[in-house]
Amino acid sequence: MKLKVDRITKQYKNKIAVDRISFELTEGVTGLLGANGAGKTTLMRMMSGILTPTSGEITADGIPVNSEEYRAILGYLPQDFGYYPEFTAREFVQYIAALKGIEKKRARKKTEELLELVGLTESAGKKIKTFSGGMKQRVGIAQALVNDPKILILDEPTAGLDPKERVRFRNLIADISKDTVVLFSTHIVSDIEHIASNVLMMRDGQLIHEGEWNGKQGDLEEFYMEEFK
Amino acid sequence: MASDYKDLLNEAFSAPAPKGKDAFLKNIRPREVSLFAMIWQQAAYIRVTAWLLAALVVGVAIAGAVLKLESAQNAVTMLMPFTAAVAVIESNRSRRCGMSELETATRFSLRSVVLARMTLLGAAALIVLLIAAPVISAVTCEGAVFTAVRMVIPYLLTMSISLPIERSSLGRKTDLCSLAVASVVAFVIYYVSNFGGAAFTGYLQVIGRWGVLIALSLLALTAAQQWKTINKSEELA
């Protein structure tokens, strides 16, 4: 699978949020680093078909981002998401499964599998409004995976997870990344260290670094010193 | 004659087995769930309030007919704005509850969800109209069409005002805006029909002559607003 981002730009009235970014991703995990306001979320929203780019193209094996076919192979977890207040974890995932065009029986089976995978089987029948931040995030991950996506885009997926949950998340991602293109954004260096084989760095809407993560911790820390001082 | 040789033609035109077929088709299969099935599924996610309100309108109409209450006409007409407000609120629930982004990134996408809800609630409103209008007109002895128009105008008026308000940042955080619009319209109906005197009679005369035309214009206006809401649903996510 080739996920191609080609000279993508998002321009608002008085600001360029994403400035002519190009890169190509294939199966495996890519970490997206950048300070707040660097344009990570804007880029991810364009890659999820939520935001229309001002110019440029995004395609997956030639399938354009603004098509139903692309969304059919996409799983997306936004930074902040809501839920219909009456939903239980199970109902939430099944609802999204239905919108992803999955037929009812298969959706039910898949929902149970995923809730088990993220460790929410016990709480599956409880309302999401009773959940902790970490539990809610896990429901979010479950809904992103319900259609066996080939492309997984996760915006700050480890924010709000406690260390134990973070490890569980990393293991989960490492598993799926074998035949999925995974892109996740984060502030946490150790997330990148542990699971990303490829790193993209953004600043002020531009791609300032793209390359393999081969354990050069020094570079990464230096980057952070610069970005977050 | 060529059909006699169909099998031989098949052989003659056959091609070597394709190699990348499965992998490619996995990416582009059509949905397992049809659009119709999806709209029907959405019905389960519309809150009970909306259906109850529709049922209430029908209930009041029928009760009014059975008990021969003339006030049923007014009661029903005053309920219609609220039916419209609730329809607008339900259509916009994705945005209010923070589900817009998640729904947008799905195969059917947010637009289909909003469209489905509008369609279902619109169909419900139509059924209400088809039952309540003839029932009421049996009591008031005014034409069924006239009664229907009297019910539809406040409904469409409320909807065409609420929809743009909901799209603006005003309507983003609260359900109250649409309800407020409905309350104002209902109050105006109440006031004019009870104390309006000449204004009220004048209004009824206008409706009598031009009612259907007015209703159709409002319908067009409402439809345009609904179209805008559906199209902008993803931008506003």
Next chain:
Amino acid sequence: MDIEEIYDKIYRYVYFKLKNQSVAEDITQETFLKYISAKGSIHGYEIKYLYTIARNLCIDEFRRVKPDPLPEDFEGPVTDAHRTIEDRLAVREALKKLDPEDQELLLLRHVNGESVGTICTMLNISRFAVYRRIKNAEERLRSSLEGIKDGK
């Protein structure tokens, strides 16, 4: 119609035109992608538009590449053991004598089973013209076959 069947039909058609397995698959897949690109959201794939796109892509491919001096010689699997070898050879020979346009029509109509309406859209000609051309192609196949059988 099953998407697999549609893929097979388009692929068979493109292979007939280009006579090369890997190029035919590339073009088939490009056909689907172009269709998706144009249509955006899909509930099903409309074959007549797929054929039209495929046909145009084949024309582009012809213009782009010099014709292969040694086209692939492929023989499909035997589908009906009741047919004699003579019949089998006769049909192939007869087909070879026909114009490509006639061959194309016979493929579309009798092998892929496409309706006249679909063929109309593809070739952008009237229904009447399609009927006439198919009848003529069938007639030419028949006389070609007779010629071969008489010649024996």
